[in-house]
Amino acid sequence: MMYGWIGLGNMAQAIIKGMLAAENYDAKTILAYNRSQEKVTRFEKEYGIVGCHSVEELLDADVIVLGVQPQQLEAVYAQIAGQLKPHQIVVSMAAGKTIAQLQQGLNHQLICRVMPNINAIVGASTTGFASAPELTNDMKQAVRAMFEAVGSVIEIPEEQFDVFSAIAGASPAFTYLYIDSLARAAVMEGMDKGTALQIAASAVLGSAEMVLQSNEHPWALVDQVCSPGGTTIQGVTSLQNNHFASTIYEAVQAVIARDRVLK
Ligand SMILES: NC(=O)C1=CN([C@@H]2O[C@H](COP(=O)(O)OP(=O)(O)OC[C@H]3O[C@@H](n4cnc5c(N)ncnc54)[C@H](OP(=O)(O)O)[C@@H]3O)[C@@H](O)[C@H]2O)C=CC1
Numbered sequence: 671m672m673y674g675w676i677g678l679g680n681m682a683q684a685i686i687k688g689m690l691a692a693e694n695y696d697a698k699t700i701l702a703y704n705r706s707q708e709k710v711t712r713f714e715k716e717y718g719i720v721g722c723h724s725v726e727e728l729l730d731a732d733v734i735v736l737g738v739q740p741q742q743l744e745a746v747y748a749q750i751a752g753q754l755k756p757h758q759i760v761v762s763m764a765a766g767k768t769i770a771q772l773q774q775g776l777n778h779q780l781i782c783r784v785m786p787n788i789n790a791i792v793g794a795s796t797t798g799f800a801s802a803p804e805l806t807n808d809m810k811q812a813v814r815a816m817f818e819a820v821g822s823v824i825e826i827p828e829e830q831f832d833v834f835s836a837i838a839g840a841s842p843a844f845t846y847l848y849i850d851s852l853a854r855a856a857v858m859e860g861m862d863k864g865t866a867l868q869i870a871a872s873a874v875l876g877s878a879e880m881v882l883q884s885n886e887h888p889w890a891l892v893d894q895v896c897s898p899g900g901t902t903i904q905g906v907t908s909l910q911n912n913h914f915a916s917t918i919y920e921a922v923q924a925v926i927a928r929d930r931v932l933k
């Protein structure tokens with residue numbers, strides 16, 4: 671199977687790197703084109719993939735992945751619409767853009783929509799997946815496998831893509847901020863930043879494992895940490911008084927609102 675990439679940005683790089691690290695993919699089956707040619711040359715050198723100097727050079731690929739920004743999709747439609755063969759699968763990572771819009775823009779039926787996240791760089795993306803009903807199970811599996819190379823894949827109804835995009839696509843940025851805030855608070859108390867970041871990130875990783883593995887409600891876990899008359903309850907109460915939960919709800923709503931604008 672041949673895989674063509676249009677747009678070699680942060681996400682494309684993470685996923686191509688992951689595909690190659692998984693050792694299920696031969697670099698010579700990955701064809702890559704980018705608007706600015708420096709990236710094509712860099713990808714050729716770093717990953718041994720096949721660089722393309724025009725989009726036409728990858729139009730025979732079985733799977734074509736669009737790694738451009740949502741606002742850049744119209745230009746890609748103009749470049750490839752009308753040149754796709756009926757059996758080719760087109761995968762879009764673009765926030766907001768629906769399968770129906772992609773089908774219309776490309777005049778093509780076999781469309782998948784994915785929402786990975788930047789943790790793909792370390793093989794830990796949580797990727798949302800939806801596909802047009804015309805795709806066979808084998809076609810869906812071929813696309814899922816690319817993203818399974820960089821983490822887990824969850825098939826979700828397309829109507830939930832905006833919510834998924836907020837709590838899985840964008841939320842790594844929120845979590846990085848949370849980790850950094852913990853670390854900075856430790857710096858205020860005299861700990862060095864590097865040590866504080868290691869500690870905070872490791873505690874967040876362990877807490878995520880607890881939520882995933884314990885089968886307990888997060889609030890039950892909170893109660894297990896809060897000793898009676900102890901220290902943690904003071905911090906939890908401070909967070910509640912400072913609208914921690916509603917601040918997160920508003921951030922998620924803001925992402926969803928922008929996703930809907932990008933449609
Ligand atoms: N970043 C993230 O965490 C996530 C991003 N996404 C989605 O993934 C997509 C890519 O995001 P990201 O990698 O961050 O974006 P980047 O801006 O890093 O990459 C976009 C790339 O597309 C190239 N490009 C633009 N127009 C064209 C064109 N017409 N033909 C060929 N190449 C083109 C750009 O080239 P040039 O070098 O010339 O600018 C650039 O390299 C977006 O749609 C985003 O919504 C999804 C989940 C997470």
Ligand SMILES: O=C(O)[C@@H]1CCC=N1
Nearest residue numbers: 764765787835839840
């Ligand atoms: O900020 C964005 O639009 C993209 C989509 C999800 C994460 N990054």
